Amino acid sequence: MATQKSKTRTRKLPLKQRYSLLTRDLDWEPSYVERDELFPYTSYEGIKIHDWNGWEDPFRLTVDAYYKYQAEKDKRLYAVLDGFAQGQGHLSLSDASYLNALKIFIQGVTPLEYAAHRHFAFLARYLEGPAPRFASLCQSVDELRHCQTQIHTISNYNKYYGGFHSWTTQKDRVWYLSVPKSFFDDAMTAGPFEFLIAISFSFEYLLTNLLFVPFMSGASFNGDLPTMSFGFSAQSDESRHMTLGLEAIKFLLEQDEGNVPIIQEWIDKWFWRAYRVAALVAAMMDYMLPREVTSWKEAFELYFEDQMLGGLFPDLEFYGITPPKHVDLAISEKEHLSHQAYKILHNFSFAAAFTTQTPTAEKMEWLSSAYPESFDEYYRPTWEKHARIEADGGRSFVEGLPQLCQVCQIPMAFTEPDDPTRLSLRHSEYQGETFHTCSDGCQWIFEREPEKYIQAWLPVHQIYQGNCGGPSVPEVLEWYGLQEGDNGEYKGSPDARAWAEWHGEPATAQAKES
Amino acid sequence: MTVKALYEYDYPSADRAELYGDDQLVYVYWRGNLLFSSAGCFRVPRAVTFADFQEQFVDGWAASDPDFDAGAVGGWQLFDEPITPDPHKTLEQLGVGHKALLSFSA
Numbered sequence: 117m118a119t120q121k122s123k124t125r126t127r128k129l130p131l132k133q134r135y136s137l138l139t140r141d142l143d144w145e146p147s148y149v150e151r152d153e154l155f156p157y158t159s160y161e162g163i164k165i166h167d168w169n170g171w172e173d174p175f176r177l178t179v180d181a182y183y184k185y186q187a188e189k190d191k192r193l194y195a196v197l198d199g200f201a202q203g204q205g206h207l208s209l210s211d212a213s214y215l216n217a218l219k220i221f222i223q224g225v226t227p228l229e230y231a232a233h234r235h236f237a238f239l240a241r242y243l244e245g246p247a248p249r250f251a252s253l254c255q256s257v258d259e260l261r262h263c264q265t266q267i268h269t270i271s272n273y274n275k276y277y278g279g280f281h282s283w284t285t286q287k288d289r290v291w292y293l294s295v296p297k298s299f300f301d302d303a304m305t306a307g308p309f310e311f312l313i314a315i316s317f318s319f320e321y322l323l324t325n326l327l328f329v330p331f332m333s334g335a336s337f338n339g340d341l342p343t344m345s346f347g348f349s350a351q352s353d354e355s356r357h358m359t360l361g362l363e364a365i366k367f368l369l370e371q372d373e374g375n376v377p378i379i380q381e382w383i384d385k386w387f388w389r390a391y392r393v394a395a396l397v398a399a400m401m402d403y404m405l406p407r408e409v410t411s412w413k414e415a416f417e418l419y420f421e422d423q424m425l426g427g428l429f430p431d432l433e434f435y436g437i438t439p440p441k442h443v444d445l446a447i448s449e450k451e452h453l454s455h456q457a458y459k460i461l462h463n464f465s466f467a468a469a470f471t472t473q474t475p476t477a478e479k480m481e482w483l484s485s486a487y488p489e490s491f492d493e494y495y496r497p498t499w500e501k502h503a504r505i506e507a508d509g510g511r512s513f514v515e516g517l518p519q520l521c522q523v524c525q526i527p528m529a530f531t532e533p534d535d536p537t538r539l540s541l542r543h544s545e546y547q548g549e550t551f552h553t554c555s556d557g558c559q560w561i562f563e564r565e566p567e568k569y570i571q572a573w574l575p576v577h578q579i580y581q582g583n584c585g586g587p588s589v590p591e592v593l594e595w596y597g598l599q600e601g602d603n604g605e606y607k608g609s610p611d612a613r614a615w616a617e618w619h620g621e622p623a624t625a626q627a628k629e630s
Numbered sequence: 631m632t633v634k635a636l637y638e639y640d641y642p643s644a645d646r647a648e649l650y651g652d653d654q655l656v657y658v659y660w661r662g663n664l665l666f667s668s669a670g671c672f673r674v675p676r677a678v679t680f681a682d683f684q685e686q687f688v689d690g691w692a693a694s695d696p697d698f699d700a701g702a703v704g705g706w707q708l709f710d711e712p713i714t715p716d717p718h719k720t721l722e723q724l725g726v727g728h729k730a731l732l733s734f735s736a
Contacts, residue, residue, distance in 0.1 A: 160636050307634065459667040498664045505696060512665065516691040519657040519669040519731075527668040537662055539669070541731060543709070549643055550729040552657070565633045570643040577645045580655060580673040 143246035168245030212615035233259035282597035291575035316361035318386035387440035388557035392524035399457035411486035521554035681717035
């Protein structure tokens with residue numbers, strides 16, 4: 117009887133009140149320990165919070181509503197996965213080479229979802245206010261769900277194609293995967309407030325559309341219904357995460373004027389860190405999608421220049437926040453970023469868990485129209501040279517290991533803003549040792565905290581120290597967990613041959629066409 | 631500016647010279663050749679002569695471009711400074727230290 121009554125009463129409570137009971141009202145003041153002991157991490161970064169209750173809850177969601185909503189989304193996603201698997205949906209992709217984009221996704225992005233899950237769980241324990249703790253808890257569960265749904269979605273391709281089988285090992289070992297990994301490790305080893313600005317604001321708010329929309333639109337344009345579905349399934353979570361990012365920064369800025377310069381430096385740093393990770397996405401968008409969606413440049417202009425610089429930053433000006441340092445450098449790179457990043461992948465895909473290929477004549481036409489200021493003048497001649505080498509039966513990889521940036525860990529392939537033929541090579545001295553960085557942005561980050569970045573696990577240097585399976589390339593590739601056909605050139609690869617066979621084309625004709 | 635931490639924050643570099651014994655890392659960049667995305671990184675003995683360094687390390691890397699002609703290599707620079715390396719001197723004697731950046735044109 118009593119249960120009956122309380123059930124009825126619960127149902128009548130408005131959402132806002134239920135939310136309040138389940139979150140803020142579950143908080144208490146510690147009496148057995150000092151507050152500093154309970155929350156040891158919230159003061160050493162120099163951020164001052166005067167009133168944790170000043171946090172406006174960006175989304176009032178209760179646990180029961182949250183699970184009900186997520187379960188419905190999961191049901192829809194798994195129905196799509198079943199249908200796709202049963203109908204041999206992989207055969208209706210635009211081309212097997214599309215899957216190289218998806219390999220980069222599961223190897224590079226999915227581990228970040230898991231890392232985010234871990235660190236938001238940490239924040240759910242250590243932030244002082246009940247509302248931000250609850251928001252972090254929800255986000256932590258979201259990130260775990262994203263990780264799981266991505267694994268379930270993408271692993272279906274593992275039955276038929278190379279490159280999908282060992283990503284959990286590869287994320288810790290393979291050279292290009294140290295780029296996203298070191299980015300997230302950098303954030304996780306910072307304090308809780310810097311992490312919020314790094315991940316919730318700079319990564320999830322400033323650049324989320326640039327990082328995720330290209331993969332999801334790319335999936336949709338190239339017949340990959342499952343990936344598109346998990347994209348949709350994650351999208352409503354992402355909008356909550358973006359709201360959290362924006363609420364976090366506004367809360368911190370409003371709490372104390374002294375927070376403003378600290379936050380500004382974190383925005384300066386993390387914009388550039390996240391933007392450098394996006395170089396992999398730029399390469400994927402412009403070179404790895406058989407059916408192109410939009411160019412990196414176009415997406416950068418829309419999602420970053422228009423929406424963020426034109427929309428968000430004028431609002432933040434009110435708090436004394438200015439657009440990120442080095443943003444002009446990012447803008448000046450937009451004609452060049454994807455070409456230079458894909459050149460790296462093409463040079464070194466013998467050591468990657470995906471394949472690359474010289475752009476076809478049609479792809480070059482598209483690149484030329486998308487990049488009228490740069491492609492024909494700077495990049496087409498080199499690709500045509502590669503095509504000539506291949507017409508003679510060769511394939512030019514770079515025999516050796518590249519110089520890496522101490523901060524972003526990408527091979528130092530980016531050029532001076534005023535000369536696209538000259539590499540931008542920066543170096544700094546610290547404790548008598550030389551450290552190289554790829555740009556003014558990464559150099560500034562290095563010199564701000566050299567003690568942190570001198571510890572970087574740079575894959576190339578680690579290979580030379582003998583820590584990666586052995587001194588020869590085959591030994592390193594074995595340590596990477598690469599199998600025959602995962603790496604190298606796409607044309608003539610096991611993926612390309614199987615695709616041709618399943619579609620009734622002789623493999624040679626397929627190779628010629630490419 | 632230094633790292634803000636709750637404890638003394640002092641860790642050694644992951645690539646300090648002592649980790650490479652009698653060897654060191656050297657970077658080489660072929661200026662103006664866009665076939666190469668970036669400079670190459672080599673682990674080489676400090677006592678190697680410049681001639682041997684070029685022949686044993688640089689030439690093989692540069693030959694990734696089938697048009698490479700070892701005879702045409704010149705215009706060496708150490709960081710941004712033009713140098714004319716004596717082929718019989720060692721990298722150490724030439725002042726090419728750990729993680730130095732050399733570049734050439736060809």
